[in-house]
Amino acid sequence: MNRIDLVSRRGFLEGIFSAGALVLGTQILPDGAWADGTAGAAAWQPTVYLGLEPDGRVIITAHRSEMGTGIRTALPMVLADELDVDWKNVKIEQAIGDKKYGDQNTDGSTSIRSFYDAMRQSGATARLMLERAAAAKWGVPAAQCKARDGQVTASGHKAGYGELVALAAKQPVPKKEELKFKSPAEFKYIGKGVPVVDQPGIVSGAAQFGLDVRVPNMVYASIEHPPVFGGKVKSVDDGEARKVRGVQKTLQVPPFQPPYAFQPLGGVAVIADNTWAALQGRKKLKVNWDASPHASYDSASYKNTLLETVRKPQKAARNVGDVDAEFAKGGKIHEAEYYAPMLAHAPMEPVNAVAEFKDGKVTAWAPTQNPQAVQDTVAKALGIKPQDVVCHVTLLGGAFGRKSKPDYVAEAALLSKQVGKPVKVVWSREDDMQFDFYHAVAAMYMKASVDAKGRPTAWLQRCAFPPIESQNDVNARYGGFEQGMGWSDIPFDIPHLRAENGPAEAHVRIGWLRSVANVYHAFAVQSFADELAAAANRDRVEYMLDLIGKARTLDVQSIPPNTPGYALEIGRLRNVVEKVAEQSGWAKKKSGAGHGFGLAVHRSFQTYVGTVVEVEIDAKGAVHIPRVDYVVDTGLVVHPDRVRSQFEGAAVFGTSIALMGEITAQGGRIQQANFHNYPVARINEAPREVHVTLVQNGALPAGVGEPGVPPMAPAICNAIFAATGKRIRELPIKKTKLV
């Protein structure tokens, strides 16, 4: 439910719109707010801004962050379509962080889901106001005035939107019931797309990422963080560091107070004239660190701890029927354990920020997914108010969840306060990999009893991983919303089914990485299903359809992060399996002799994805992926090219996770540092062809950025099994010798 009204351009909008502009704001209210009367009392905090300028230009603010999904193009495009203006006349302004915009956290593949309606409503509202302004001007009934292509016409009359702006701004804002929305047949851009606004700047080199920000008198900082999470500076010898040409001084960043949340890790900063001098100075620092309680964190023994945890009964996240009674009947039992390691985000642009502390206030420029979290985190670190922090959002050179956590912006602000100048904090690649908020390591135990046809009569699954909630609670041990990511919302039609989650303690910072817990959950669930099908010698597509059962609706809406309004439609899940089989030519494919095909299906972020992967294993045991087929049901598609590109990219991201991604700790220290020991897929290792089909239906729009990732690892592993007979139960695949 949205509320739309005229907005004063004074204040935070002043720099964006001219004095003569018509500016509309939209507030997204919780469902039912109108019915229960709370809408009227809710503070007026509009989210989306549309400005119509007297010169005919249309200014739309992008309040979500651009990290490569094309959202800075897609959301304004929806508004422009409903308003019916030429895309050439649309100018996009990136919003600063401000609670007045509503939710700006560009995360969880939610932007289109959350703002599609608001964009259309804004456009339709402005269009009707323009028609009414024209009617008043010409003395004709409003119903005879049609706003199309940036102008309003009635018989014998014609005026551009710009000419009508002053009059339209005097019109009362129409109620939603009065609005006439376009029918899908009338869409010009929705479902078709427009040129991506940032492409020209990217190919010319002019696009501004966080690392490209420069402000007058700025100094550069590189920070030596505690090598073990929770470590503190005992003493520093900076004598040699200060002798490095270009180094100005060293400063300390205070350690965090648990829980770690988004606070800086602490450490010693080298302040210098340029990035190189700061990095060189750091090499000469001699820091004595206090021991940390996490200094005994060792990935090898931690793996055993996790596996032991999942071998024992744990807390049930979902329990259907009586699994134990069914197992006790003594039918045929299958068991398997799966393990997936920690991962680093490794966006191509390491985190960085520029901040200036002046007169008790902070101005920051940052590649951030969440500028309001920047305001809150910086304010807390400096003891000022969030509204005294201005955060300008640059383009993000990749993010994948890392740039939701603004510890690096707080570092820049803390240092600027000490230096008295704007400070640019630059994290090296090594800093990025060694001090990440890591994707959690996870162990999964799976058990099933099967009938004569190999179909499960009972299914038990247990997982354990250090939870994201450890950010906010030092005692957190169990998964929170992670459990609703392909675990407790498992879609199989099995009479006795239990999903459990066991405890695990975090010894590093844990964060969400593109598709989050779906990565390891889908790996275990879809691999184990393939194992059962193999044991029964059944065709994988036929078996999967049998396992997920007949078309029906599962109510998973109460399981976070499933969204209210989005049930789990088994018919749609079946459809993507059937379609991807068809698209990949599954029925005619023969696996064996180092060449194989694997299937995986997974729903995440309300999107249904069927995946078939083809693999070739060469004489040295290296895995090549000639082709990936995706069939994607993500409901309404706004910008098809950008949706396809997200799945093309997810196939590569998922390949990196499956084949080569692994972060480990020894003595509490992270052992990987750069792309030589934390490799990601290169052009010759990535899937050669990715074919994406988007299912056309009238369903609500769903998530796009993440859902292509989870099916990749199990589909690759299932294909390897088909090609070699080797079952991969531990990621990354490179740890298993295939020949």
Add this chain to the structure above:
Amino acid sequence: MIELTVNGSSRKFDGDPDMPLLWYLRDLLELTGTKYGCGMGLCGSCTVHVNGAAMRSCVMSVKDAAGKSVTTIEGLHKEHAHPVQVAWEKVNVAQCGYCQAGQIMQAAALLAEKPKPTDQEIDQAMQGNICRCGTYQRIRQAIHMAAGVKA
């Protein structure tokens, strides 16, 4: 004093001669189109042309560039319309875009040497350039599109 040419202009530098060309370009000349990604020559984000050849500017010092001609993404074409740039935009290659300057410089160097590369030659030439968003399929497509178009 080190003298070199950057995008056709003569430059003089009297700072740390060991400073990588990357940081000289970015921090001192404000040519920020060339990106930092790894500092070890592993990812290719910092690729520039030095006397026409694709080089990793993060592991090449300013002193090693003395007397040479450096071209960055900003100087690849005066209207940013090098066939590779045109193809990149047509194919909508970029997602986040951060690595793409390096990809474009690498691809332009490849086409200068091999006007009609095969898929295998493209993979060979481009495997030093990481794209974490995973745009490789479109990179290959855009290189084929730009192949044979006069630069």
